[in-house]
Structure formats: C-alpha cells, structure tokens
Amino acid sequence: MKKLLQVKGISKQFPGVLALDSLDLEIDCGEVLAIVGENGAGKSTLIKIISGAYQQDRGSIIFDGNHLDKLSPRKSIEAGIAVIYQEPSYLPLMSIAENIYVGSQPKRAGRIDYKALKTQSVKIQKEVGLDHLDPFTPAIELSPGERQLLEIARAYARNMKLLILDEPTSALNENETKKLFTLIKKLRHDGKGIIYISHKLDEIFEVADRVQVLRDGRSIKVSRLSDTSRDDIVRNMIGRELKDMYPIGEREIGEISFEVKNLSDSYLKDVSFSARKGEILGLYGLMGSGCSEALKSVFGIRKKEMGEIFVAGKKTEIKKPRDAIKVGIAYIPDERKTEGVMSGLSVMSNISIVTLGKYKSGPILSPAKEKRIASKWMKDLNIKTPSLSTPIETLSGGNQQKVIIAKWLDNNPKVFLMNEPTRGLDVGAKVEIYKQMEALCHKGCAVVLVATDLPELLALSDRVYVFHNGMITAEIGKSQMTQEKIIKSAIGEQG
Secondary structure, eight states, X not given: XXXXXXXXXXXXXETTEEEEEEEEEEEETTOEEEEEOOTTSSHHHHHHXXXXXXOOSEEEEEETTEEEOSOOXXXXXXXXXXXXXXXXXXXXXXXXXXXXXXXXXXXXXXXXOHHHHHHHHHHHHHHHTOTTSOTTSBXXXXXXXXXXXXXXXXXXXXXXXXXXXXXXXXXXXXXXXXXXXXXHHHHHHTTOEEEEEOSOHHHHHHHOSEEEXXXXXXXXXXXXXXXXOHHHHHHHHHTSOOOOSSOOOOOOOOSEEEEEEEEESSSOOSEEEEEETTOEEEEEOSTTSSHHHHHHHHTTSSOOSEEEEEETTEEEOOSSHHHHHHTTEEEEOSOIIIIISOTTSBHHHHHHGGGGGGGEETTEEOHHHHHHHHHHHHHHTTOOOSOTTSBGGGSOHHHHHHHHHHHHHTTOOSEEEEESTTTTOOHHHHHHHHHHHHHHHHTTOEEEEEOSOHHHHHHHOSEEEEEETTEEEEEEEGGGOOHHHHHHHHTTOOO
C-alpha cells in the first residue's frame, strides 16, 4: 500500500509547554488511522501542523511522496489535505452549492454560471450522501450531520487525498453517525487516507484500521485494532490502570432541594421535575427534545412564559442568570468554547468571574486574594496550565471544563445544572469530572445532568426524566432504568 503521509520527528514548543516531542506518524492510502489521547496529549497541535495552521520547530513532513517544508493552510489545501473540526465552518446564508465551491464557482462571461454550479454540486453531493437535498438549499437549514457532510463535500471538490476528522460525531445523532461511517468506508475504498480523532473508543473499533496513542506530546503505542483492546488503549492513554470508569458510590440522598413546576415557553410544555440533596438527576432526550432548553430556562438564559422554580423550599424569581446565581444555582453549558469560557482572559479571571466580590479588601479588588483562591482550585481540581495568567483558550478541553467547574464551586452551589459536561473529553478527564460530581453530592448539592451518552447516564443517575418534543414523557427510577426503556420514552412510545 502506498504511503500517503509520513510525519518524522515533529516537535513543537509553546511557552511553558512541550506540545509535541519528536513524534512520528504515518498513514497509507486507503487506510483509517485513529488517533487517541487525553486532552492535552498533542492531538490538536499535530492536526494544526499537518494542516498548516502551526509550523513545527523540528521534524519533517512527506505527503504523497513530496517533502513539504513548513506548511501554510493554503499549501496544505492545495496538496489535498482537508480538516473537519468539531465546530463546522460553513456560510449559513449561502446555499449548499455555493458552500461547496466557495471561491471557485464556475463562471461564464464574468458571472457565476448557476447551471454549471448546480450540475457540479449534484455530482459532489451524491459522493458524500447529500443527494437528497436541492443544491440551492440554504446551509442554515441543514442538520448538524448534514453540515458536516457539506464540509467533506467541499474537501471533495478540492481533490482531497487526506481527510482529518476531529471528534466528528460529537454533535451527531445515531443515524447521522451511521451515514458518516458509511462515507468513511467509501472514502477508504476510494484510496483516501483518513485520520480519525475521537474519545469514543467504540467508534474507533468500528471504523479504524490502526490506532495511535499519544500522551504528553509523544507517541506511546501504534497497533492494529485487531491486535489491541479497549482496556489496553485506555491504559496507554492515561499511563495507569483505570479500575472504575464511573466512580460514583452510594451516598445519602436527602430532601427535595430543587423543584421546577409547570415550566413552559415557546417550546417547552408544562415541564415539572425535582431533585434531592445529594442526588444526580438525569435528563435525557434526542436532539431538540427540550432537555437543554429546560436547563437554560431555569438558569434565566431562555425567557419562560410560565412556571415556578423552588430552591431549598423557597420560590425564586429567575429572569436572568444573575438571579439564578444569587440563589445558588450553577450551570455548565453544552457549548464550552462559546458559552462556558471567556476567551482572551486568563485562567485566573475565568475562575474568579462569578465570585469577584469575595476578592475585595474594602472597596478595592485584591489580586493577591484572587490569586490565592484561584491557586487553591487549580490544585484541588488538578488543572494543568503553565500558570494562572495563561489564556484560557490555550488549555485542553478537559482543563477548560475543570476551570468552568472551579468558578462555580467557588460559589458553593446548592444546585448544579450540567449540560453535557463530558462531551469531547477523554476518559481520564471524564473520570475527574465524575469525581467532582460525587464530591458535590456529598456536600448536599443536587446535580441535574443532561447527557446523550446513555451508558454514562445510566451509570451516574439516581433517577432519569425523559423528554420528547418539549415535554417530559417518563420518570424512571434507578432499579427500572434500561437503555430500551429510556429510548422508547425518548421517541414518544409509552410502556
């Protein structure tokens, strides 16, 4: 099999961090190589060097038989390298065809030839599984899975040879994931090389030929999937045996401390649920079912039309997030990068933002006090960062999530709303988040968890409310919880 990409001895240093350390990687034409590793292992840096967004300090890249000097994004695209990141990059108000051929639309007499554009788009759409859509459908009308296929279609139109997929199924439902896997198998059959980066090990075993494990910027192990196991991959990722994936033990569950009654808005319909002290209450539903909308309404992000919210037995009036914070409600959003952290600010500023009033000496903010408390949380939560002054956006996803948790823990919450808190995190980071959830419960906090990962939901939750079309269709206790029962309720079936 012909070698498509060879990365030899690549190293990359950032201030205080050796992101990649003499790393080697290779992939053949017609092969799917999975790359796994904890957050901060070097996966993102490697992608950005191959795609030309970063330049290596040392090492060489050979692509399709050609020695490439330090790449730029343009050189990478021209060579046939395409990267699809977790957050799709598309032009929402332009059509499918215009997105596929942006910057290279066919022209006639100096104007865009829409007839030719349609013909070319139909051909590419058929290749990637978008042939059921009109080429002039606005991209904003596409589902998350279709938007991802749209990005692959754009790469196809640019004579793609290597496709790099970064956490490609993080926002996809089951059917969209199956379509993506079908396309990956087709691309492999057509001789394309695919680098598949994911924390979902079940997917890797389904779709990849080989797996390469990274840790601390180094390549730890490369093996065929047929010659390894899930436990072996995890052990190499984190450098230790992971004895318990869900370390949530038995604990005392107290009285009701959080209650939502008859919550309704433009989508939610008469939603009522409650959570007890020390309890992990799960909320589950398919995409757009109402789980996320319910948390946002409770926290004051969405405007509710009616409904009552009680915290510690007292009725509260929540019109905006500030009102929720005052009564002891904390919230982790599902969109970590856009809603969870404040890009451009330091780790310390992100930790202290909720409780700035605590860091005053009289009317003046005390930087020393702010630093002392931020340092405490950095140590307690094992936040890996070069310093407290490091920009938050440079941290790995897992460490960013721990910073988000720290800012709320500093406010001693009574109720913690968690919307997909482990999405996109590696197994080691997930376990650390689970341990924090358990610690919160032991302090008497009620945790409300939205999770689309059913094994996670079943393992962590004491009870589950299931949503469908903006309504709660079932309440299921721990002893009655099964995946089948939850899914049936989620699609609107009874019994």
